[in-house]
Amino acid sequence: MADENRPTHAPSGDGGERRGPRPGGGPGGGREGGRKYFRRKKVCKFCVEKIDAIDYKDYRLLGQFVSIESGKIVPRRLTGVCTPHQRRLSLAIKQARNIALLPFAGRAS
Amino acid sequence: MTRAAAKNLEKQMNRTYELMFIVRPDMPEEEQDKLVSTLETAITSSGGALQKVERMGKRRLAYTVRKFHDGIYILLVVEGAGGLIHELERRLRVSEPVIKFLTVRIDEEQKRLDKVKKLRDAKRRAPATPAPAPSEAAGEAAPATA
Incomplete structure (x- = not known):
C-alpha cells in the first residue's frame, strides 16, 4: 500500500x-x-504523470494495478486512481487479459 | 444534411484498428512474413490500408493457450471498414499457427487524445492568464469539430 x-x-x-x-x-x-x-x-497516477493513453499493450503499467497474488483489478480506494482513469484502466486490463499479456487469475508465470 | 451524411459514410470507411495476434512459438520467420503478406493482400484488395506491422517478439504468455506457454506477438495497424475486419478475423481463426488474436478500434481514442493534447498545448501557450485560456481552447477546438 x-x-x-x-x-x-x-x-x-x-x-x-x-x-x-x-x-x-x-x-x-x-x-x-x-x-x-x-x-x-492519495493521488491519481495518471493525472499526476499526465498519462493520457492507457494502452492494453503496456502490461508493465497495467501490472501495477492488478493484485500480485490473484491478478484482480485493484479497487480505486486502494490505488487512488480517479474515476475516469479507473474506467479506462479496467478496460485496458481486460483487453490485455484477452491477449494473454496479463493473467485472468493467479500471477503471471 | 446530405453533406453530413456523406461525411459520416466517409468516416465509417476510414476506421483504424489494431490487430494483435499470437502465433505459435515454433513458427519460422519466413512463414510469419508469408502470413502477414497474405493478410496484407486481403486488406488492400478490399480497399483498406496496412499502416504498420510491428513484431513484438517472443513473449511468455500469462496463461496457457492451446497448450503453449510462449508465443510470438505480431501487431498490425489496419485502416478500413468493419467488413474488412470481419474477413481478417475469419482468416486468423482458420489459420492454424495463430493461437489468439484481438482487434481494438483505436481511431476514436486517438481523436480524444488529440483533443486533450490540443487543449493542453493551448493552456501552455497562455499560462500567465488563466482566465482566457479556456475560451481560447474552445475557440481552437471548435473548427476542428466543424
Whole structure:
C-alpha cells in the first residue's frame, strides 16, 4: 500500500469511537484509542504523470494495478486512481487479459 | 444534411484498428512474413490500408493457450471498414499457427487524445492568464469539430 500511517501527537478532545482506519481518507484519518493518524492524500497516477493513453499493450503499467497474488483489478480506494482513469484502466486490463499479456487469475508465470 | 451524411459514410470507411495476434512459438520467420503478406493482400484488395506491422517478439504468455506457454506477438495497424475486419478475423481463426488474436478500434481514442493534447498545448501557450485560456481552447477546438 502506498499510504503511510504516521502517528501524530495531540489527541483531539472528541474521542469519537470509529472502526479502524478509514480506507481512502484524506489528511487526518480515523481516530483510535485517542491517537490520531495522518494519512498522505492519495493521488491519481495518471493525472499526476499526465498519462493520457492507457494502452492494453503496456502490461508493465497495467501490472501495477492488478493484485500480485490473484491478478484482480485493484479497487480505486486502494490505488487512488480517479474515476475516469479507473474506467479506462479496467478496460485496458481486460483487453490485455484477452491477449494473454496479463493473467485472468493467479500471477503471471 | 446530405453533406453530413456523406461525411459520416466517409468516416465509417476510414476506421483504424489494431490487430494483435499470437502465433505459435515454433513458427519460422519466413512463414510469419508469408502470413502477414497474405493478410496484407486481403486488406488492400478490399480497399483498406496496412499502416504498420510491428513484431513484438517472443513473449511468455500469462496463461496457457492451446497448450503453449510462449508465443510470438505480431501487431498490425489496419485502416478500413468493419467488413474488412470481419474477413481478417475469419482468416486468423482458420489459420492454424495463430493461437489468439484481438482487434481494438483505436481511431476514436486517438481523436480524444488529440483533443486533450490540443487543449493542453493551448493552456501552455497562455499560462500567465488563466482566465482566457479556456475560451481560447474552445475557440481552437471548435473548427476542428466543424
